[in-house]
Amino acid sequence: MKKLLFIFCFLICANAFSQILSSSVEKKTIALGEVNHIVITINNLKNEKVSAAPENELLPFHFEEVKDSISQNPDIYYRRIEFAVFEEGKFTIPELEFKVGEKVLKTIPYEIDVINTAQKTDQIKDIMNNKNVKLEATDYWELYKFYILAVIAAIALIISIVMFVKYGRKSKDSPVVATNQTLKELDSLKKKKYVESGNYRSFYVELIDISRNFIAKQYRLPADVLLTDDLIDLMKKNNTISQENERVVEDVFLRGDLVKFAKTFPDQQTMEKDFADIRDFVKRSSKDLEFENLRKDV
Template sequence: MKKILFILSILISSLSLAQMITSNLQKKMLALGETNQLTIRIKYLNGEKVNSARENELLPFHFEEIKDSIGSADDYYERKIEFAVFEEGKFTIPELDFKVGNEILKAPAYEIEVVNTATKEDVINDIMSNKEVDLEMADYWELYKFYILAALAVIALIIAVIIILKYGRRVKKTSPKITTNLTLKELDVLIKKKYIESGDFRSFYVELIDISRRFITTQYQLPAEVLLTDDLIDAMKANNTISPDNEKILEEVFLRGDLVKFAKTFPDENTMQKDFSDIKTVVERSVKDIEFENLRKDV
């Protein structure tokens, strides 16, 4: 009997020392633009630091964060996010990750329904009767200028596409070294921002992925800037120009960048430094990829 009591006391004491995460959503049904609040609390920290997404970046795209406040103490952490949604439909707050020491705690997911409280039966009364007004040329310009500008933009886009299709491929084939040098300069600018040293991993990966996508678009003639990550990886695998080593590095860095963007992983300084060096190596080796592909086509 004493052994059982001793074991139970050990279990109870260990449970009391373990971190515990709780969350509360104020409302699960909202009107358009109505304010809601999500509260997340973590207890029994024992002095451990809590890491999560930065302020105003915790919730997904459709949730407009109004206020994001964080309170903490040695043994307690609380985060309150006030937000609103300006689209009708059902939206999900996914599981949110909070890193405490070496442990990842997950706040539960919530589903929210947003409704438009206005109905078809609502009557809108005019304040005053309609009046006819004579319009001048300036008035017509104000009314239709956006349509005119849009039409001009479409024409310019068509001309640009024709020029790119006609001359762009020829220029890109003759200037892989120029693309490489320009990208290396962009990478130097990125490293000088010291995101790695300051631990700002989200900003680091956002800019690193943007630079890499522009580079792939120019050097390998793939639409990297408009493709989703999975589609881009498939396109790179189907492309004969990119070497397997470069393809593997790009895939690993791009997938890690997506996880960082949605706060699913928290890379350390060594990982960020390695990803930067690997992307720089890909850029430097790309000239050989292009030269080998041109030689293969000539044969």
């Protein structure tokens, strides 16, 4: 009898001075997505630290934790976890471990039965009837502005490409560019002062080279490869260059050939006149091209 009394007193004292873990689940059967909860309580902590899985990570995979709240004071640890399951079937909440100081406490496992309460005959009703909303121009703009801007950008790009191809690409050998370039070359020749120094041979060599290149670019004639007589004959047959300009080219080119072969020695006045005539010919060339274009149109 004394032994039984001793054992009974020992158990009472052990329970009085040890931590007690308790747990409970609200429902063992729940519907899909229904919120359930489990509560874990540890009493008689005596300022011992409780270690467990962090918030929202205590329950296993299938249990979607909605809310995990923890409170603790020197004697009691309280944890309430709200959860839901979104699959049908039976799922188990296993033993959950809580470490109090150096001691490990475990809850009992729970089996949760998840059922689908929806029936095929159930009618789904809208909370509210659909409403017709009248859209303003600004609403349509907000809806479709990116498509509209993309179309506008594509059209602008196409127009830009067409304009560039048709008007924007000014060829380097276009009439205006060829004329301006040749006039610059003639100005450079004049600055060399061949006329003033009496260097007639260098003057005519460069003057005729400039003129030949100009005729080749402006009139599309092979002036840079033909002999003078052949070029003059081609100009007269081609009828692209006016008679006035033909005479200038013929006179200057023939005189230049004579100078190159030392068969004539022009004076300064003649050289200046030939330079001025070639310069005027270059400036007048645009009229030849205008007349040629009109003739082609006719």
